[in-house]
Amino acid sequence: MNKxxxxxxxxxxxxxxxxxxxxxxxxTKKVAVLGASGGIGQPLSLLLKLSPLISDLSLYDIxxxxxxxxxxxxxxxxxxxxxxxxxxELADALKGMxxxxxxxxxxxxxxxxRDDLFNTNATIVADLVTACAKNCPRALIAIIANPxxxxxxIAAEVxxxxxxxxxxxxxxxxxxxxxxASTFVAEAKGLDPTRVFVPVIGGHSGNTIIPLLSQVSxxxxxxxxxxxxxxxxxxxxxTEVVEAKAGAGSATLSMAHAGARFSFSILEALNGxxxxxxxxxxxxxxxxxxxxxxxxxxxxxxxxxxxGVGKLSDFETKLIEKAKKELNGNIQNGVEFAKQYLxxxx
Numbered sequence: 001m002n003k004x005x006x007x008x009x010x011x012x013x014x015x016x017x018x019x020x021x022x023x024x025x026x027x028t029k030k031v032a033v034l035g036a037s038g039g040i041g042q043p044l045s046l047l048l049k050l051s052p053l054i055s056d057l058s059l060y061d062i063x064x065x066x067x068x069x070x071x072x073x074x075x076x077x078x079x080x081x082x083x084x085x086x087x088x089e090l091a092d093a094l095k096g097m098x099x100x101x102x103x104x105x106x107x108x109x110x111x112x113x114r115d116d117l118f119n120t121n122a123t124i125v126a127d128l129v130t131a132c133a134k135n136c137p138r139a140l141i142a143i144i145a146n147p148x149x150x151x152x153x154i155a156a157e158v159x160x161x162x163x164x165x166x167x168x169x170x171x172x173x174x175x176x177x178x179x180x181a182s183t184f185v186a187e188a189k190g191l192d193p194t195r196v197f198v199p200v201i202g203g204h205s206g207n208t209i210i211p212l213l214s215q216v217s218x219x220x221x222x223x224x225x226x227x228x229x230x231x232x233x234x235x236x237x238x239t240e241v242v243e244a245k246a247g248a249g250s251a252t253l254s255m256a257h258a259g260a261r262f263s264f265s266i267l268e269a270l271n272g273x274x275x276x277x278x279x280x281x282x283x284x285x286x287x288x289x290x291x292x293x294x295x296x297x298x299x300x301x302x303x304x305x306x307x308g309v310g311k312l313s314d315f316e317t318k319l320i321e322k323a324k325k326e327l328n329g330n331i332q333n334g335v336e337f338a339k340q341y342l343x344x345x346x
Contacts, residue, residue, distance in 0.1 A: 122334070
């Protein structure tokens with residue numbers, strides 16, 4: 001064998017297994033992706049397939065899932081892939097799951113707000129969470145489907161209706177806001193983005209997204225102009241992608257990365273790793289809002305506690321005040337929709 005072929009033999013597998021390193025943990029978990037054949041669902045499922053934290057990967061969608069499942073099943077990692085198509089197979093897709101990630105729904109197009117997605121995606125989330133309540137009531141549910149400010153309250157109300165609600169286990173995934181904030185701050189300050197953390201609180205749309213630039217790690221200072229421009233870019237980064245794609249979709253790849261990062265953190269915490277913190281949107285007792293995103297400490301049973309908002313700057317306090325009307329309205333829309341949905345279901 002020549003040196004070139006020896007080199008390829010030793011290096012090539014590393015490219016494929018970059019996310020599936022070392023040995024498998026003692027307790028691997030079962031994960032379902034609902035909306036697995038969509039723009040977020042496919043790359044998210046790929047990233048999850050690469051993880052040694054997962055023993056079983058269940059893929060569900062209303063169409064095309066068999067092809068996605070067949071494709072992913074050829075990848076030489078430990079997670080076993082099963083694909084399910086259509087409502088008749090949804091129950092089987094969920095049985096025994098530890099974590100259910102929901103990227104299902106229609107994407108934004110130019111000119112649309114996340115609220116424009118409400119009617120379609122609200123029903124989709126309500127249907128899927130109803131199935132979770134019936135088939136995997138103890139699973140942790142991570143909701144990506146927009147508008148998250150409303151879909152999380154919908155999920156909570158549905159779970160309550162089936163007497164299986166656990167506020168530690170119904171979470172809106174706001175990780176993409178943290179990812180973007182870290183990237184934009186790193187670019188502005190010449191830092192390594194992998195070593196920057198920016199807590200992002202509030203909600204997951206427009207001015208409800210509140211980056212805490214006074215609490216960046218490592219500490220950095222910003223001029224008033226920088227505060228305004230960075231905050232505005234973080235709040236409107238989703239629109240930046242929608243417009244750049246010119247009708248071809250919304251933020252799918254970066255959202256898949258953020259969803260995978262959140263999922264891996266959850267799975268590590270479920271396996272007993274201590275000190276796992278990710279921002280997420282949950283039922284809130286620490287703030288004046290019924291639901292609010294903060295940094296969360298995760299443990300073996302989901303959210304152990306909210307880490308709160310810390311000491312806010314005057315600029316950040318004003319951002320919260322500005323977000324009140326929209327965020328409270330989004331939450332109320334979700335609760336009202338759930339009441340109507342449940343009334344029709346009974």
